[in-house]
Amino acid sequence: MAKSESNKAIANLMEWIWREPHWATRFDAVQQVHTASILAVSGLSYAGLLNVLGQHAAGVLYGAVFEDLATQRFNDVGLPHNIVDDYLKRRGWRDSVPSRRYMATLRDARMSVFEVSAVMPGKWVEVRDLVRGGDPVRVVEHLGSQSLVRWDRLGARVVDYLGEKIFTGVLLPFANEQSDALLRQIEAKISETLADKGLQRSSASEPEARVAIDDTLATLPHTFTACWLSRYITDHEAAAVVNAEGDPLVFTETRFALRNGSAEQVVARLDALPDWHRLDDEPPAWEWLGTPDLPGEPQNSGATGYHLQMIDPNIGKYQLATVRLEKTALKLSTNSAARMKRATALLEGALGEQIGAGLTSMTPLREALMQVGERQSIEDRDGDGDGDEIPPEVAASIANQFFDRHYRGWLDSALPVLDGLTPRQAVATESGRDAVVALLKSVENMTARQRQQSGQPLYDFGWLWQELGLAARRQ
Numbered sequence: 001m002a003k004s005e006s007n008k009a010i011a012n013l014m015e016w017i018w019r020e021p022h023w024a025t026r027f028d029a030v031q032q033v034h035t036a037s038i039l040a041v042s043g044l045s046y047a048g049l050l051n052v053l054g055q056h057a058a059g060v061l062y063g064a065v066f067e068d069l070a071t072q073r074f075n076d077v078g079l080p081h082n083i084v085d086d087y088l089k090r091r092g093w094r095d096s097v098p099s100r101r102y103m104a105t106l107r108d109a110r111m112s113v114f115e116v117s118a119v120m121p122g123k124w125v126e127v128r129d130l131v132r133g134g135d136p137v138r139v140v141e142h143l144g145s146q147s148l149v150r151w152d153r154l155g156a157r158v159v160d161y162l163g164e165k166i167f168t169g170v171l172l173p174f175a176n177e178q179s180d181a182l183l184r185q186i187e188a189k190i191s192e193t194l195a196d197k198g199l200q201r202s203s204a205s206e207p208e209a210r211v212a213i214d215d216t217l218a219t220l221p222h223t224f225t226a227c228w229l230s231r232y233i234t235d236h237e238a239a240a241v242v243n244a245e246g247d248p249l250v251f252t253e254t255r256f257a258l259r260n261g262s263a264e265q266v267v268a269r270l271d272a273l274p275d276w277h278r279l280d281d282e283p284p285a286w287e288w289l290g291t292p293d294l295p296g297e298p299q300n301s302g303a304t305g306y307h308l309q310m311i312d313p314n315i316g317k318y319q320l321a322t323v324r325l326e327k328t329a330l331k332l333s334t335n336s337a338a339r340m341k342r343a344t345a346l347l348e349g350a351l352g353e354q355i356g357a358g359l360t361s362m363t364p365l366r367e368a369l370m371q372v373g374e375r376q377s378i379e380d381r382d383g384d385g386d387g388d389e390i391p392p393e394v395a396a397s398i399a400n401q402f403f404d405r406h407y408r409g410w411l412d413s414a415l416p417v418l419d420g421l422t423p424r425q426a427v428a429t430e431s432g433r434d435a436v437v438a439l440l441k442s443v444e445n446m447t448a449r450q451r452q453q454s455g456q457p458l459y460d461f462g463w464l465w466q467e468l469g470l471a472a473r474r475q
Contacts, residue, residue, distance in 0.1 A: 005098040006161070010169065012095060013070060013103065016087045022079050023069075023086075030072070031065045034222045038229040049229075057232055061225065063170040067157065068221040070106050082107060102161060106168050109157040110217040111224050113179055113186070116152040117475055121145050127158065130179075131186055132213060136475060140164045144171050149448035149458075151441040153179040155224035172228035176442060182227045190216045247336035251363045254332040254340060256347065257356035266330060266354050270323065273350050279322065288321040288343060323347070330355055337362065403447075403459050411467060415439075427468050437473050440465060 017023045039049060050058050073081045080086035084107035092100050114127035117136045125145045126136040130153070139158055144167065148154075155172035158165055174182065191201060193216045199209050258266065270276055270286050279285040321334045321343040332347065334340045344358055411423050418426045418435055426432035444461045465474045 005096060006102045006166075006169075009095065009099040009102040009106070010066075012091070012099070013083065013087055014066065016083065016091065017066075017069070020086075022076075023083055026072075026074065026083075027065065027069055030069050030222075034061070034065050034068070034225040035229070037226045038233065041230075042233060052233055060170060060172070061229070064172065064221065064225045064228075067106065067109075067111075067168060067170050068225075070103075071109060071218060071221070098162060105159045105161050106157075109159045109168055110214045111155055111157050111221050112217060113174070113183055113224075114154055114156055114158065116148050116150055116154070119145055119148050119150060127154075127156075129158070130183060131190075131217065132210070137165050140166055149445060151176075151445035151448075155182075155228060172224055173231070174227060175231050176445070178227050178231055182223065185223060186217070186220060189220065247338045248364075249335055250337055252332075252334045252337060252340040252360055253363075254334075254344060254358040254360040256330040256332070256351075256358045258328055258330060259354055259356070262354040263325065266325060266351055269350050269354070270325075273346070276323070280324075284325040286323045287319050288323070288346075290320055332358070407461075407464055411464075423468055427470065433470065433473075436468060437470060440468075440470070440474075 017027050035046060035049060038044075039046065042049070044052065053061060070082075070084055075081065080089075084103045088100060088103060092103075095103075112129050112131045115130055116125055117128055118126040122142055122145060123140070124138050125141050125148050126138050128134070128136045137158065153174045153176060155174065156170065157168040159168055187201075190213055193212050194201060194209060197208070197212055199206075199212060267284050270284075271278060273286075275290045276286045276288050279287050320339055321332060323333075323343075324331045330347070330351075332340070332343055334343055340360060347355070348358075414420050414422055417439060418432065421432065423436050423439075426436050440461065447461075448458050462471070462474065465471045
């Protein structure tokens with residue numbers, strides 16, 4: 001019932017935004033604040049950002065903006081200050097009591113950074129508030145708990161609603177390094193607010209300090225969104241791979257039909273063509289060697305990413321294209337559309353009426369890699385193995401034994417991240433214990449994420465924390 005009523009409340013508030021022009025205008029303004037920094041840094045347009053995000057992540061962005069709008073109080077003269085108050089006053093009579101209660105709860109909720117300490121997939125997740133402190137709390141969450149693992153960090157709002165703790169809806173996953181930077185920003189803002197009120201951070205449990213901290217968090221939702229967007233774009237926008245000219249890598253194949261009886265003429269002319277060198281005799285094949293088309297600077301010198309350069313080691317020149325003579329056609333292959341056009345012009349000029357017009361197909365790098373992966377999957381599936389599979393419980397036992405041996409040795413291994421100390425040595429000091437806890441969280445989180453994605457059972461790191469005397473800090 002709780003989720004049903006909260007969904008109704010959200011739907012009604014969203015409808016209210018687009019029904020009332022001043023709320024639609026404010027929504028757009030809040031959205032601009034949430035995306036301004038990432039658009040400036042990435043150079044993307046708003047439409048370009050949505051294209052990178054895709055439908056699901058764009059929905060998360062929309063939700064983050066909506067929740068921020070629901071919690072904001074504006075000071076415009078003559079206009080309502082808060083959308084929830086405005087809706088409840090003018091239209092709230094239509095909603096059920098639980099729905100109205102959810103709207104009021106959302107209005108007063110504050111975003112914070114949470115760390116996952118335990119998960120029951122499909123049921124609940126326990127999280128600790130890294131800004132306001134306190135013990136972990138159990139949050140009823142059916143969908144989100146299926147993708148979260150221990151020590152994940154996320155931006156969210158946790159509220160009490162109908163006797164349960166729930167997330168208000170938007171969950172923004174952070175990498176640990178990003179969340180550390182975000183926490184430092186938040187702490188700086190909180191310290192500034194508390195200092196203005198003559199309060200200390202150590203007094204965070206006092207009512208006045210708690211209010212000041214919440215007031216500070218109320219001003220920072222856009223910072224949470226910027227942090228999440230930065231990670232998302234880094235993870236999902238693949239770096240461009242370009243050739244020596246700076247052109248995006250695209251595999252092209254152009255097929256020229258041969259005129260009847262022209263094969264010998266084509267071979268002779270290609271053998272005589274400057275910078276075209278014979279690769280094979282059966283079937284005949286040539287490579288075009290030369291220098292990239294670089295008039296002063298690379299055509300796309302502003303392009304970022306990896307440069308793929310194919311150079312003939314015997315001659316020291318770039319391989320710009322290859323040509324292979326088949327029974328009825330001449331096949332040209334290049335790694336960019338620009339090179340395809342240059343090579344086509346050369347071949348048409350040299351071979352004239354011996355060949356017909358070229359028919360070109362292009363395959364972007366990402367699609368080519370996917371095709372390779374699909375072929376490999378088919379080969380793996382249809383391979384010549386004996387077909388015997390290790391039972392899941394045996395595979396899990398073998399994996400656990402491997403991890404046990406690995407981490408037994410790890411306990412007594414000198415680690416650069418611990419300044420050359422072993423984990424056992426490092427826990428002798430308070431600062432060392434802090435460093436080992438951070439390292440254990442990172443290792444456990446990464447392993448849990450990998451095993452979750454591969455469908456393997458999770459490995460229990462509890463004994464490792466116990467061995468180091470840190471079990472109490474795993475809660």
